Amino acid sequence: MRRGQPLARRTRLTARKGLTRRTELTTTTELARVTPLRPMSARRRAENRERREIAHATFGDAPLCAIPGCGRLADDVHEPLTRARGGSITDPSNMVPLCRDCHDVVQRGPQWAYDLGLMVHSWDGGDAA
Numbered sequence: 001m002r003r004g005q006p007l008a009r010r011t012r013l014t015a016r017k018g019l020t021r022r023t024e025l026t027t028t029t030e031l032a033r034v035t036p037l038r039p040m041s042a043r044r045r046a047e048n049r050e051r052r053e054i055a056h057a058t059f060g061d062a063p064l065c066a067i068p069g070c071g072r073l074a075d076d077v078h079e080p081l082t083r084a085r086g087g088s089i090t091d092p093s094n095m096v097p098l099c100r101d102c103h104d105v106v107q108r109g110p111q112w113a114y115d116l117g118l119m120v121h122s123w124d125g126g127d128a129a
């Protein structure tokens, strides 16, 4: 296409009838869910309950953070082999009590966490371990 002048209108603009709606508007209440979304499945809720009981039975009421030299009370239960890597959250051998600060650092996956066994690669864990 050759560039040149802008396209020129060849016919005059004429006033016509406006657009008309062909379907009725519907209220959104007819489309709304009757039951609210569940924040967590019943299966996951049961698994978390089981995990809390196992962690309490394994570590007691006031476990200390497992990081050498930390000494604070643990806030979280950490899974060295994460669920995303095929780990179980209800396996006591895959639970380590950590304080929140240490857990935040360990979750970033520094090499020392792998060296201490606090993080496990998927190819190092699972059934083969």
Ligand SMILES: [Zn+2]
Residues within 6 Å of the ligand: 065, 066, 067, 070, 071, 072, 098, 099, 100, 101, 102, 103
């Ligand atoms: Zn700690």
